[in-house]
Amino acid sequence: MSYVNLKVYSGDSLEELVEVLKIAIARRSLVIILGECRVDYEGRAASRLELGERVVIIKQDSALLVHRPHGYSPVNWQPSTAIIEVTFKPSVGLVLHAVRDRPREYLTVVFVRVGLVVIGELVDQGGFTMYLEERDMRDILAENPWIIEEDLRVLGVEKPIGEGYVDIYALDKSGRHVLVELKRITATREAALQLYRYVEVYRKEHGETPRGILIAPSFAPTALETLTRLGLEYRYVDLKRLWELFKKRESKRVSLQEFFTKK
Amino acid sequence: MSYVNLKVYSGDSLEELVEVLKIAIARRSLVIILGECRVDYEGRAASRLELGERVVIIKQDSALLVHRPHGYSPVNWQPSTAIIEVTFKPSVGLVLHAVRDRPREYLTVVFVRVGLVVIGELVDQGGFTMYLEERDMRDILAENPWIIEEDLRVLGVEKPIGEGYVDIYALDKSGRHVLVELKRITATREAALQLYRYVEVYRKEHGETPRGILIAPSFAPTALETLTRLGLEYRYVDLKRLWELFKKRESKRVSLQEFFTKK
Numbered sequence: 001m002s003y004v005n006l007k008v009y010s011g012d013s014l015e016e017l018v019e020v021l022k023i024a025i026a027r028r029s030l031v032i033i034l035g036e037c038r039v040d041y042e043g044r045a046a047s048r049l050e051l052g053e054r055v056v057i058i059k060q061d062s063a064l065l066v067h068r069p070h071g072y073s074p075v076n077w078q079p080s081t082a083i084i085e086v087t088f089k090p091s092v093g094l095v096l097h098a099v100r101d102r103p104r105e106y107l108t109v110v111f112v113r114v115g116l117v118v119i120g121e122l123v124d125q126g127g128f129t130m131y132l133e134e135r136d137m138r139d140i141l142a143e144n145p146w147i148i149e150e151d152l153r154v155l156g157v158e159k160p161i162g163e164g165y166v167d168i169y170a171l172d173k174s175g176r177h178v179l180v181e182l183k184r185i186t187a188t189r190e191a192a193l194q195l196y197r198y199v200e201v202y203r204k205e206h207g208e209t210p211r212g213i214l215i216a217p218s219f220a221p222t223a224l225e226t227l228t229r230l231g232l233e234y235r236y237v238d239l240k241r242l243w244e245l246f247k248k249r250e251s252k253r254v255s256l257q258e259f260f261t262k263k
Numbered sequence: 264m265s266y267v268n269l270k271v272y273s274g275d276s277l278e279e280l281v282e283v284l285k286i287a288i289a290r291r292s293l294v295i296i297l298g299e300c301r302v303d304y305e306g307r308a309a310s311r312l313e314l315g316e317r318v319v320i321i322k323q324d325s326a327l328l329v330h331r332p333h334g335y336s337p338v339n340w341q342p343s344t345a346i347i348e349v350t351f352k353p354s355v356g357l358v359l360h361a362v363r364d365r366p367r368e369y370l371t372v373v374f375v376r377v378g379l380v381v382i383g384e385l386v387d388q389g390g391f392t393m394y395l396e397e398r399d400m401r402d403i404l405a406e407n408p409w410i411i412e413e414d415l416r417v418l419g420v421e422k423p424i425g426e427g428y429v430d431i432y433a434l435d436k437s438g439r440h441v442l443v444e445l446k447r448i449t450a451t452r453e454a455a456l457q458l459y460r461y462v463e464v465y466r467k468e469h470g471e472t473p474r475g476i477l478i479a480p481s482f483a484p485t486a487l488e489t490l491t492r493l494g495l496e497y498r499y500v501d502l503k504r505l506w507e508l509f510k511k512r513e514s515k516r517v518s519l520q521e522f523f524t525k526k
Contacts, residue, residue, distance in 0.1 A: 006297065006378050008271055030332050032295065032318065034269065034383060045509055046394040052387030055295065055320070063335035069293050069385035072326035072342045073507060079335045115269050118379060120297065122332035124315030131309040244336060246308055248511075 005029075006120040014094040017114055021086045021094075024058075024119045031058040035114035037093075039066050039076050043105035049075055056096070056109055058084065060122065064098050064107060078107050130243045134184045137237075138167045140245050141182070141215070145170060147245075148180065148213065148235060162201035164194070177202070177210040187216035187234070192226040199232070268292075269383040277357040280377055284349045284357075287321075287382045294321040298377035300356075302329050302339050306368035312338055319359070319372055321347065323385065327361050327370060341370055393506045397447045400500075401430045403508050404445070404478070408433060410508075411443060411476065411498060425464035427457070440465070440473040450479035450497075455489040462495070 009020055024031050033056040039049040054075075055067040062084055066076040081098040088094055096109040132140075138157055145152040151173035159169035161179070168180035179202060181195040191214060199212040212232040214223070217239050227234050272283055287294050296319040302312040317338075318330040325347055329339040341363050348360040359372040395403075401420055408415040414436035422432035424442070431443035442465060444458040454477060462475040475495040477486070480502050490497050 006273075008273070008379065010269070010271070030318070032381075034381065034385070038389065045396065045399055045506065047506060048392045050389035050391075052389030053385035054387060055293070055385070057318070057330065059330070059333055059335070061333040063333070065330075065335060067320065067322070067328075068387045070322055070324040070326070070387075072322070072328060072337075072340050074335075075391060077335050077510065115383070116271065116381060118295075118297065118381070120378070122297070122316035122318070124317060124331045124333075126301065126313035126315030128313075128338060129311045133308065136308055243308065243310060247340065 006118070009117040009119075010115060012114075012117075014111065014114060015088045017117055018086050018088040018094060020117065020119070021096075025062070025084050025086065027121075028060050028062065029119050029121050030060050032056070032116075032118040033058075033111065033114060034116040035094075035111045037066075037109050037111045039110075040108045041076055041105070043100075043103055047076065051112065053115075058096075062098075064096075066109065076107055076109075078105060081107075128240060130239055132184065132239065132242060132246060134167075134182055136246060137182050137184060137242060140242050141180070141237075142168055144245055147237070147242075148215065149178075152178065161198045161205075164198065166195075166198045172211065177206075177208065178213060179210050180213045180215060183214070183216035185216070186218045186220055187214055187223045188220045189222040189226045191216070192223045192230065192232060195227075195232055196230045269381070272380040272382075273378060275377075275380075277374065277377060278351045280380055281349050281351045281357060283380065283382070284359075288325070288347050288349065290384075291323050291325065292382050292384050293323050295319070295379075295381040296321075296374065296377060297379045298357075298374045300329075300372050300374045302373075303371045304339055304368070306363075306366055310339065314375065316378075321359075325361075327359075329372065339370055339372075341368060344370075391503060393502055395447065395502065395505060395509060397430075397445060399509060400445050400447060400505060403505050404443070404500075405431055407508055410500075410505075411478065412441075415441065424461045424468075427461065429458075429461045435474065440469075440471065441476060442473050443476045443478060445500075446477070446479035448479070449481045449483055450477055450486045451483045452485040452489045454479070455486045455493065455495060458490075458495055459493045462493075 036051055036053050038051045041047040057065045061080045063080050064078045065074040067074050078098055078100050081100050083099045085097040094111040098107040141147060142154045142157050145154050153171045155171055156169045158165045166179045167182045170178040172178050179198050183191050195212045195214050199210055203209045214234045215237050217237055299314055299316050301314045304310040320328040324343045326343050327341045328337040330337050341361055344361040344363050346362045350358045352358055357374040361370040404410055405417045405420050408417050416434045418434055419432045421428045429442045430445045433441040435441050442461050446454050458475045458477050462473055466472045477490060477497045478500050480500055
């Protein structure tokens with residue numbers, strides 16, 4: 001473990017901490033600040049968080065998170081931020097100013113007191129593997145069809161076609177039907193042929209040739225070749241991102257009840 | 264600031280830390296652990312994160328977050344967890360075992376080394392205020408119609424009706440049309456009457472009485488009275504949750520491009 005570089009500051013004045021933080025941010029260290037702060041955000045929307053004790057994390061890619069002592073979700077956050085400035089303003093406090101482009105966003109954290117600062121360089125090369133059931137992959141994609149293509153409208157899942165079931169049945173923005181077949185692991189030539197059979201059966205039954213899209217985290221070379229030859233489409237899906245949506249969905253299910261409260 | 268209670272442990276053995284952590288978790292303190300760990304998750308899906316240096320946060324409501332040194336999003340997380348057990352297993356390490364009900368989920372974090380533990384009780388009563396433009400509120404609701412009602416299908420936004428524009432035009436699951444009017448602040452009687460005019464004009468033009476729903480963060484008593492009298496519906500919207508969706512949407516826009524990469 002590389003904790004040789006782990007440093008802890010407590011009891012330092014805000015002015016002293018400004019210097020420490022400037023160096024840490026320039027070096028792209030991980031920074032954790034526990035302190036009393038207020039937070040202002042301005043972008044397409046705006047927010048103000050009044051004074052309270054919080055944990056502010058600046059990551060090694062300069063993503064910035066403000067966590068309150070409760071709740072799994074940060075109250076303010078920015079993905080990898082373009083500029084983080086640290087200044088000390090007498091009679092104001094220690095000011096963190098994070099600016100982002102596209103969308104243009106300004107996050108300002110003003111610490112009036114800091115209890116602790118931890119600075120370190122963490123090394124994390126650990127691979128992340130996730131296992132989603134095909135059923136869950138299908139549901140996530142059906143609920144977030146923008147992942148497959150913009151303005152795709154899902155008409156159904158597990159649509160019977162011939163002797164099988166196609167995972168997702170949809171309509172694209174030009175009004176053409178789309179058959180989507182998913183594979184949880186590497187898609188083989190067999191998967192491409194299976195999708196082709198669905199397209200053919202659909203064409204015979206409806207007199208319209210639908211688009212066929214095969215979605216998988218990876219494709220065998222023979223699968224890609226077969227897809228191209230049969231005029232079918234394919235998309236690589238990032239399982240890790242599907243995983244994030246899966247977890248969000250689980251949280252959303254819990255919060256749906258809380259969202260609107262008939263008071 | 265209540266940092267009287269802020270304690271830092273470094274250089275302690277994993278066995279010593281088990282006792283410290285048990286007490287902290289029982290007391291519902293905030294716990295931050297920097298260490299080398301692997302993470303296993305099992306629920307409807309499953310994930311495995313190999314060894315690496317990370318920041319694990321247990322919040323005062325027992326929400327648990329695992330943060331890698333990069334990325335704004337935690338790699339694993341659980342909202343307020345039912346049970347968190349801490350044990351030391353020789354030749355394995357310090358084991359955090361977090362169990363959740365509904366959905367049933369198990370998160371296991373195994374630390375092989377811990378560089379630092381911070382324990383504290385943070386006090387955060389600060390109010391959070393956010394300002395979303397009505398246009399953004401409308402877009403978020405149109406993109407997440409499940410917030411308004413399950414299986415609601417949005418047909419359009421800013422639909423011209425008579426001399427005005429209704430914010431969201433939708434179809435409910437029983438096939439009835441729905442007119443949704445939004446207010447960014449307290450809805451008054453005037454807002455209820457405005458929605459009623461849209462419903463009336465729509466009825467005359469289409470020969471069908473649509474449902475009318477007024478959505479606002481709060482309602483004047485006279486507004487509620489008028490809505491009820493006119494047979495209109497209403498929903499309280501939690502601006503803070505809309506805000507979270509707004510921020511997620513901004514992130515999603517960035518990541519949409521990355522989602523599927525034609526390799």
